[in-house]
Amino acid sequence: MKTDMNSWSGADGLSEFDLIRNHFSHVGSRRADVAVGIGDDCALLKVPQGYELAAGIDTLVAGIHFFPACDPEGLGHKSLAVSLSDLAAMGAEPAWATLALTLPDADESWLNAFSRGFGRLAERHGVALVGGDLTRGPLTITVQVQGLVPAAAAVLRSGARPGDLVWVSGTLGDAGLALRLLDAGESVSEFLRRRLERPTPRVELGLALRGIATAMIDLSDGLAADLGHILAASGVGAEIRLPDLPLSPAVSERLAVDADWGLPLASGDDYELCFCVPEHKCAQIATLAKRLGIRLRTIGHIRPEGGLHCLLENGATWNPPRAGYDHFAAAG
Amino acid sequence: MKTDMNSWSGADGLSEFDLIRNHFSHVGSRRADVAVGIGDDCALLKVPQGYELAAGIDTLVAGIHFFPACDPEGLGHKSLAVSLSDLAAMGAEPAWATLALTLPDADESWLNAFSRGFGRLAERHGVALVGGDLTRGPLTITVQVQGLVPAAAAVLRSGARPGDLVWVSGTLGDAGLALRLLDAGESVSEFLRRRLERPTPRVELGLALRGIATAMIDLSDGLAADLGHILAASGVGAEIRLPDLPLSPAVSERLAVDADWGLPLASGDDYELCFCVPEHKCAQIATLAKRLGIRLRTIGHIRPEGGLHCLLENGATWNPPRAGYDHFAAAG
Numbered sequence: 275m276k277t278d279m280n281s282w283s284g285a286d287g288l289s290e291f292d293l294i295r296n297h298f299s300h301v302g303s304r305r306a307d308v309a310v311g312i313g314d315d316c317a318l319l320k321v322p323q324g325y326e327l328a329a330g331i332d333t334l335v336a337g338i339h340f341f342p343a344c345d346p347e348g349l350g351h352k353s354l355a356v357s358l359s360d361l362a363a364m365g366a367e368p369a370w371a372t373l374a375l376t377l378p379d380a381d382e383s384w385l386n387a388f389s390r391g392f393g394r395l396a397e398r399h400g401v402a403l404v405g406g407d408l409t410r411g412p413l414t415i416t417v418q419v420q421g422l423v424p425a426a427a428a429v430l431r432s433g434a435r436p437g438d439l440v441w442v443s444g445t446l447g448d449a450g451l452a453l454r455l456l457d458a459g460e461s462v463s464e465f466l467r468r469r470l471e472r473p474t475p476r477v478e479l480g481l482a483l484r485g486i487a488t489a490m491i492d493l494s495d496g497l498a499a500d501l502g503h504i505l506a507a508s509g510v511g512a513e514i515r516l517p518d519l520p521l522s523p524a525v526s527e528r529l530a531v532d533a534d535w536g537l538p539l540a541s542g543d544d545y546e547l548c549f550c551v552p553e554h555k556c557a558q559i560a561t562l563a564k565r566l567g568i569r570l571r572t573i574g575h576i577r578p579e580g581g582l583h584c585l586l587e588n589g590a591t592w593n594p595p596r597a598g599y600d601h602f603a604a605a606g
Numbered sequence: 607m608k609t610d611m612n613s614w615s616g617a618d619g620l621s622e623f624d625l626i627r628n629h630f631s632h633v634g635s636r637r638a639d640v641a642v643g644i645g646d647d648c649a650l651l652k653v654p655q656g657y658e659l660a661a662g663i664d665t666l667v668a669g670i671h672f673f674p675a676c677d678p679e680g681l682g683h684k685s686l687a688v689s690l691s692d693l694a695a696m697g698a699e700p701a702w703a704t705l706a707l708t709l710p711d712a713d714e715s716w717l718n719a720f721s722r723g724f725g726r727l728a729e730r731h732g733v734a735l736v737g738g739d740l741t742r743g744p745l746t747i748t749v750q751v752q753g754l755v756p757a758a759a760a761v762l763r764s765g766a767r768p769g770d771l772v773w774v775s776g777t778l779g780d781a782g783l784a785l786r787l788l789d790a791g792e793s794v795s796e797f798l799r800r801r802l803e804r805p806t807p808r809v810e811l812g813l814a815l816r817g818i819a820t821a822m823i824d825l826s827d828g829l830a831a832d833l834g835h836i837l838a839a840s841g842v843g844a845e846i847r848l849p850d851l852p853l854s855p856a857v858s859e860r861l862a863v864d865a866d867w868g869l870p871l872a873s874g875d876d877y878e879l880c881f882c883v884p885e886h887k888c889a890q891i892a893t894l895a896k897r898l899g900i901r902l903r904t905i906g907h908i909r910p911e912g913g914l915h916c917l918l919e920n921g922a923t924w925n926p927p928r929a930g931y932d933h934f935a936a937a938g
Contacts, residue, residue, distance in 0.1 A: 309658055313839070314763050315695035315824060316662035318755070321653040326641055329736065330648035331704040331750060335743030363647035372663040374706070374748040404661065411667030412744035416706040418663060423650070431646050492647060507645070 290408050297385040298373070302396030302403040305369065317404035319370055321422065328421040328428060330360035336413035341456070346384045348471040349415070350391025355475045356494065357419040358399060359545040362480030363492040365429040366421030368399045373406040374416040399477055427484050429549070434489035434508035438550035438576040441487075441559060443476050443568050446497055447525040450541020466524055473545040479570075480547060482562050487549040496540040501548050502582060508550075513583045514574030516592055535584070535592055550576055622740050629717045630705070634728030634735040637701065649736035651702055653754065660753040660760060662692035668745035673788070678716045680803040681747070682723025687807045688826065689751040690731060691877040694812030695824040697761040698753030700731045705738040706748040731809055759816050761881070766821035766840035770882035770908040773819075773891060775808050775900050778829055779857040782873020798856055805877040811902075812879060814894050819881040828872040833880055834914060840882075845915045846906030848924060867916070867924055882908055 299312055310318035321327050334353050336342040354371060361368050373392070377384075396403060401419070448469035455462045456470075476492070483490060489508055491500045497519075505511055519538050521529065528537060551559060556572070563570040574585075584592040631644055642650040653659050666685050668674040686703060693700050705724070709716075728735060733751070780801035787794045788802075808824070815822060821840055823832045829851075837843055851870050853861065860869060883891060888904070895902040906917075916924040 309758075310760070310762060315692040315822075316660040316698065316753070316760075318696070318760055319659040319661060320757075321659055323655050327651040327653055327659065328648040329651060329702070329704060329750075329752070331706050331737055331739050331748075333706040333708055333739045333741045333746075333748065335708055335741050335746075338741060338743050360647040364650070366648065370661070372661060372750060374663050374665040374750075376665055376667055376746055405663055407663050407665045407748070409665045409667050409670060411670050411746060414665075414667075414708055414743060414746050416663075416665065416739070416748040418661075418704060418706075418750045420661070421648070425652075426641075428642070428648075428650055430642060490647075 293380055293385060294406065294408055296382070297389045298403060298406060301389050301393040302371065303400045305400070305402040308370065308402050308404055311402060311404045312406065317370070317372070319404065319420070324425055325422045326425050326428065328361055328364045328366035328423050329418065330357055331416060331418040332357045332360065333414060333416040342413060345471065346387040347391035350388040350393070351395050351472050353415040353417050354392050354395045354401070354419070355473045355545060357417045358395070358475035358477055359473070359492040359494065361419055361421040362475050362477045363490050363547060364421070364423060365427065365480045365484040365490065366423040367481060368401045368419060368421045368477060370404045370420045371396065371401050372404060372418045375406065376409045376411040376414040378411070378413060429484060429487050429490040431489055431491055431504045431507035434504050434510050434550040434576045435552070436510055436576050436578045438488055438552050439556055439572045440501065440512055440514060440548065440550055440574045440576065441570055441572050442493070442497065442520060442546055442548050443479055443570055444544065444546040445520045445522040445525065445569070446493070446544055446546065447538035447541055448522050449473065449543035450537055451525055451528055453541070453543070463524065465522070470543060473543065475545060476547045476568070478566055479562070479568055482566065483549055486555050486558055487551055490547060490549040493544040493546045493548055495542045497548060498539045498582060504548070504550065505580065505582060510576050510578060511580040511582065512574055512576050513585060515585050517587045518571065518573045520569060520571040539584070625712055625717060626738065626740055628714070629721045630735060630738060633721050633725040634703065635732045637732070637734040640702065640734050640736055643734060643736045644738065649702070649704070651736065651752070656757055657754045658757050658760065660693055660696045660698035660755050661750065662689055663748060663750040664689045664692065665746060665748040674745060677803065678719040679723035682720040682725070683727050683804050685747040685749050686724050686727045686733070686751070687805045687877060689749045690727070690807035690809055691805070691824040691826065693751055693753040694807050694809045695822050695879060696753070696755060697759065697812050697816040697822065698755040699813060700733045700751060700753045700809060702736045702752045703728065703733050704736060704750045707738065708741045708743040708746040710743070710745060761816060761819050761822040763821055763823055763836045763839035766836050766842050766882040766908045767884070768842055768908050768910045770820055770884050771888055771904045772833065772844055772846060772880065772882055772906045772908065773902055773904050774825070774829065774852060774878055774880045775811055775902055776876065776878040777852045777854040777857065777901070778825070778876055778878065779870035779873055780854050781805065781875035782869055783857055783860055785873070785875070795856065797854070802875060805875065807877060808879045808900065810898055811894070811900055814898065815881055818887050818890055819883055822879055822881040825876040825878045825880055827874045829880060830871045830914060836880070836882065837912065837914060842908050842910060843912040843914065844906055844908050845917060847917050849919045850903065850905045852901060852903040871916070
């Protein structure tokens, strides 16, 4: 069966080999630490002494993670952004990426737009595309990113301690709201659409939080699930104040109507960072927010008792409905 | 849309989190150079000083690279084997793998068998599974492997020089014949089936050829295409003698009937190594073959004039039909 697809023998007559050369051989940054890039059996990469390698892999599937007809340039951006967000959450500096792209057909204009979106974000973060695999099949995109972090300096999920304050960057629930509106066939503002389709990986913030944050994660599955991972890995619990969640005007307005805290707590795709900071280091966060021009907000604190407690304005506890909170339940 | 799949809310009620813990958290070898494995945003890995990192990524798609109903244990084996084969072709020692698995449903017995096949091969080669992503969608498997190679010791595609002899390991065309028989609904011997479904990555051979081979590639797309990559990267040509191709009895018999050299030359999935060796080092190859218990055969030589020339027994040139030789044409 493999033989059938080797040649990518579409009407255009271009081989996999041609497609890679045309669309991917010059994507991203050039880096002196790439001894061999695209074009051999493997890439050969140089990790500087005293550094550890951070590696993460993410897949986006058409019809599950994105609409098949969505803008390919945005998709190229997002497929790299979600992986860079994982590096950010470790405090690792992005270095190299590999791309496994499965496509139903060899559509050159699609490939051109996809590689442009991917390449621009790669250049912004100094990432070299060092290898990949192009196969025929249902549209699926897997990106592995690799980053560098000084030995023992990475910020893990497991370091949260009672008394630490819990912080989040940006605003929560925007991508989830965009998705709900699109699913319902309603119009979506440019702001919300960009939050869904062009997420900004918080790379600089993640780097700056080394030595400050005790634990960190990126928000891909929603705050409740992802903070739940920190709590489980650290063996602690947390109390967060729902009125303190940072919300865009669009999400605030929606909440005023339906009071569904599931939107900021449990919808995914925000790609903001959630991190824990000991109280005596919290003064540094304000400086950081100003320097990076990013909104950073404290939403609660870590406590010894397990589980995530969400307080409403009146001090009552808000209990999330069971369905859709699997991660959270598993971690709590 | 992402939100829909977070919970993997199948009838079994298991989350992605549960599935990874149940089936993948203990797969492969434990390695001291894994600072953080599965369970954080990224894995954290230690590359020893003086080594380069070799990284390769490969995707297998149901219906393209394998039959959707094929044995999942074999598929677990093969999905890692094809990536290990890339490391072998660089002379790199396997170290770590990440696995991006897209599945139509959370079938626990399938996952169990898949992870067993993947895990056994990983253990045999000392590979730790350090991360992954489990998503819902059409069955697609992407594996990234990473290996270690002393700085500047990797064997590239670009080092072949006129006068070098061209060698291949094992036998050619077995997987291709198995596929043809299966496609035609005919019976397949256990030998041929294993060659297709359980390929043996030539890791030890690749390591042993450092310092001996001038150029190397693994045979995933067929000898003509893959040797073509060496020729293009090295700026040389080659002459090979078709009667010298190493063939199993099954492929020999088939050739005796239809004289279709496309079977050993252009069918993929053999995962043998093709490599070039200067004449004065060829005596070492016999020793190597004996030590490793692998059949190694010289099939021709490198020459300055570009292109791949295939000689028949009577000295005439065999010209492959154009269709299905895209890679080869691009490289020639």
